[in-house]
Amino acid sequence: MKPVSLRPSWMFAPAAPAAAVAANDPASGGRHGSAGAAGAAGDAVGSHYAGRDVDTSHQVILYLDGISVSFDGFKALNQLSLSIDVGELRCIIGPNGAGKTTMMDVITGKTRPDTGTAFFGQTFDLTRMSEAKIASSGIGRKFQKPTVFEHHTAFENLELAMRAPRSPWATLFARRQDSATADRIAATLERIRLGRDADRPAGLLSHGQKQWLEIGMLLMQEPRLLLLDEPVAGMTDDETERTAELFLSLAGEHSLVVVEHDMAFIAALGGKVTVLHEGAVLAEGPLADVQSDERVIEVYLGR
Ligand SMILES: Nc1ncnc2c1ncn2[C@@H]1O[C@H](COP(=O)(O)OP(=O)(O)OP(=O)(O)O)[C@@H](O)[C@H]1O
Ligand SMILES: [Mg+2]
Numbered sequence: 375m376k377p378v379s380l381r382p383s384w385m386f387a388p389a390a391p392a393a394a395v396a397a398n399d400p401a402s403g404g405r406h407g408s409a410g411a412a413g414a415a416g417d418a419v420g421s422h423y424a425g426r427d428v429d430t431s432h433q434v435i436l437y438l439d440g441i442s443v444s445f446d447g448f449k450a451l452n453q454l455s456l457s458i459d460v461g462e463l464r465c466i467i468g469p470n471g472a473g474k475t476t477m478m479d480v481i482t483g484k485t486r487p488d489t490g491t492a493f494f495g496q497t498f499d500l501t502r503m504s505e506a507k508i509a510s511s512g513i514g515r516k517f518q519k520p521t522v523f524e525h526h527t528a529f530e531n532l533e534l535a536m537r538a539p540r541s542p543w544a545t546l547f548a549r550r551q552d553s554a555t556a557d558r559i560a561a562t563l564e565r566i567r568l569g570r571d572a573d574r575p576a577g578l579l580s581h582g583q584k585q586w587l588e589i590g591m592l593l594m595q596e597p598r599l600l601l602l603d604e605p606v607a608g609m610t611d612d613e614t615e616r617t618a619e620l621f622l623s624l625a626g627e628h629s630l631v632v633v634e635h636d637m638a639f640i641a642a643l644g645g646k647v648t649v650l651h652e653g654a655v656l657a658e659g660p661l662a663d664v665q666s667d668e669r670v671i672e673v674y675l676g677r
Contacts, residue, residue: 428495428512428598430460435599435629436481441490443476443653450476451487452653458599463625465640465661466633468650469673474633477650478601481631482515483508494599514597518604520584524577528568528587531576532559535591559594565623566590567616582613586620599629606639618642637661649673 428435436458443451451473458464466474479485480492483505492500498511509515523531536555563569566586571579576587585605592600602621606614618639621630625645634640640647640661647664649657651673657664664670 429497430495430598432496433460434458435460435462435495436631437491437493438477438480439491441477441480441487441492443473443480443485443487449653451480454490454650454654456648456655458629458631460598461626461629463621463630463632463643463645465643465645465647466631466650467635467637467640467647467664468656472650473653474650475603476653478515478603478631478633481508481601482513509595512596512598513601514592514595514599515601516585516588516592516603516605518607520581520588522576522579522584522587522591525575527573527575528563528579528590529559529572531587532562532590532594535594562590562593565593566620580613582609582617585609585613586617589620593624597628599631600624602630602632604634605632606634606636614639615642 434457436456438454438456441451441454442449450471454473454477456477466477468474476485480487481494481500483500483503487501490501494500494508494511494513498508500508503511523534526534533555560569560572563572566589568579568583568587568590571583576584579587589600589602589605605621606617609617614636621632621643624630632640632643644661646659647661648655649664649667649670656673657667657670
């Protein structure tokens with residue numbers, strides 16, 4: 375197991391030894407589907423899955439401009455501007471309190487910005503949509519702790535993730551799709567490396583496998599954009615490597631925004647890196663470039 379984060383010098387260090395395992399390793403088990411994938415089902419019903427209607431004719435899936443969020447006068451986000459291309463795998467790094475999670479809260483409608491614009495594709499104004507509507511429009515969010523249904527099998531968890539409040543007609547229609555659904559679930563289980571664990575209760579899976587299962591639950595909603603907050607925290611090195619492979623396989627088909635402190639993982643993903651600091655973008659570019667940026671070094675190593 376790796377530490378959740380290495381600070382302040384983590385950005386330049388490889389994964390640290392096992393002894394420093396973090397206190398927030400969620401060994402306490404899953405919260406039963408509260409705000410996680412299943413809860414985000416929204417109106418993804420029948421043959422209409424999330425993300426179908428997103429207008430990405432300009433190749434931009436997410437556009438944030440001048441976003442500010444204040445908590446009692448403290449600016450958690452300060453004129454944050456960011457643009458993510460369709461199919462891109464973007465990594466977001468930055469010290470504690472930089473505003474990374476707050477940014478995800480704004481994108482998912484959990485927090486309303488004081489100022490600024492936030493668009494999903496060309497037409498979805500995220501600042502005016504409810505959390506449920508945003509989720510059902512094709513933005514899936516993975517929180518740090520796995521939120522799987524512990525007493526259900528891996529297969530059932532993916533099945534439940536597809537379920538949304540249905541009308542009787544939609545339920546009838548869904549029945550006819552059952553074999554296609556089973557195929558999709560099986561394919562997703564393979565993709566998240568749980569093909570052999572289909573019938574195991576989720577509660578018996580390792581922490582890393584639970585994380586993959588929750589990602590699988592998000593995938594069942596066919597999101598266009600996936601937001602992943604510290605996805606490899608608490609994973610073994612091997613699980614972390616597998617997760618990098620999984621994310622690389624998802625990019626292109628989906629757009630991914632990954633917040634992480636684990637630099638070996640960020641390096642394995644290989645995409646563009648955005649450094650947040652004090653609620654704004656400090657630097658952006660390939661990992662090697664931002665790591666050698668004087669301002670970035672100053673932020674991490676202190677003055
Ligand atoms: N609901 C809230 N009320 C008050 N302050 C908040 C709230 N949410 C976040 N903050 C503050 O805003 C700042 C940014 O927090 P945020 O969680 O976005 O940082 P982060 O970059 O995700 O950090 P970490 O790497 O530790 O997860 C912090 O100073 C935090 O204490
Ligand atoms: Mg955070």
